[in-house]
Amino acid sequence: MARGNALQKSSDIDSRFLFLSCSDVTEPLLVEVDQIYHLACPASPIFYKYNPVKTIKTNVIGTLNMLGLAKRVGARILLTSTSEVYGDPLIHPQEESYWGNVNPIGVRSCYDEGKRVAETLMFDYHRQHGIEIRIARIFNTYGPRMNIDDGRVVSNFIAQALRNEPLTVQAPGTQTRSFCYVSDMVDGLIKLMEGENTGPINIGNPGEFTMIELAENVKELINPKVEIKMVENTPDDPRQRKPDISKARELLKWEPKIKLKDGLPLMEEDFRLRLGVPRNN
Numbered sequence: 001m002a003r004g005n006a007l008q009k010s011s012d013i014d015s016r017f018l019f020l021s022c023s024d025v026t027e028p029l030l031v032e033v034d035q036i037y038h039l040a041c042p043a044s045p046i047f048y049k050y051n052p053v054k055t056i057k058t059n060v061i062g063t064l065n066m067l068g069l070a071k072r073v074g075a076r077i078l079l080t081s082t083s084e085v086y087g088d089p090l091i092h093p094q095e096e097s098y099w100g101n102v103n104p105i106g107v108r109s110c111y112d113e114g115k116r117v118a119e120t121l122m123f124d125y126h127r128q129h130g131i132e133i134r135i136a137r138i139f140n141t142y143g144p145r146m147n148i149d150d151g152r153v154v155s156n157f158i159a160q161a162l163r164n165e166p167l168t169v170q171a172p173g174t175q176t177r178s179f180c181y182v183s184d185m186v187d188g189l190i191k192l193m194e195g196e197n198t199g200p201i202n203i204g205n206p207g208e209f210t211m212i213e214l215a216e217n218v219k220e221l222i223n224p225k226v227e228i229k230m231v232e233n234t235p236d237d238p239r240q241r242k243p244d245i246s247k248a249r250e251l252l253k254w255e256p257k258i259k260l261k262d263g264l265p266l267m268e269e270d271f272r273l274r275l276g277v278p279r280n281n
């Protein structure tokens, strides 16, 4: 639990949590904490590309501020890095020793290179100041309570199927992703924080799907009549992505439990409620 100035208790959410009003990781944060989960920065490409300067500030200045806080109070800090540090990967599946294939000046760089700098800062503070660090490389994650208009592929397809709108597969549709259910992800992050390994450690589900396969799965599950439409893609979209999770299995004794075919209906239920589309519609 955090204590400090600018604290505001939330009455409508779990009483174990306190929300910090005026909190922005690009500003110094004066609180007392034992552990820091540094999750900051939007992860949806639409959102992180909307204000790329703010995205890279969050990754660089935000990480410096969180490391400064960790140093001042002696806290352990976990950074949620990303599979995007591997860029458009030339080895498959991706293991942590791979240095990646990233465009340093592309439209995704604010996020990809931002997270790469964040990893560098974590290790520099660890080596120079002895800060206890943990780095997770998160692969695509989905689940209930995701923003309906988040813009990422799983939420897009589910919302489109429920609204009876075409599922927008970005060309060529053969690009792959590996989707991890949110409760598996949270479990992996807590195990990493509580364990003895700095990482980086891949946390993700190695089940790999093309975007056409994902669209077909969603169509079959939610709306067999919906159209699948090929649309233009955005620059630098990685062509393949699948985590090698040997390290997570061995060092954290963690592996995902929920397969995509079991996780999608849980997300569908939540989206139906929020979009007001009952099952018999």
Ligand SMILES: O=C(O)[C@H]1O[C@H](OP(=O)(O)OP(=O)(O)OC[C@H]2O[C@@H](n3ccc(=O)[nH]c3=O)[C@H](O)[C@@H]2O)[C@H](O)[C@@H](O)[C@@H]1O
Residues within 6 Å of the ligand: 043, 044, 045, 082, 083, 084, 111, 138, 139, 140, 141, 151, 152, 153, 154, 156, 157, 168, 169, 170, 171, 175, 176, 177, 211, 233, 234, 237, 238
């Ligand atoms: O979900 C995540 O956790 C990841 O989301 C993004 O990575 P990306 O894989 O590009 O996420 P999406 O926007 O969901 O795209 C995945 C694939 O689906 C395709 N897509 C997306 C949206 C859509 O409507 N249709 C569609 O075919 C994209 O072209 C891409 O190939 C972030 O950049 C990652 O850091 C983050 O870890």
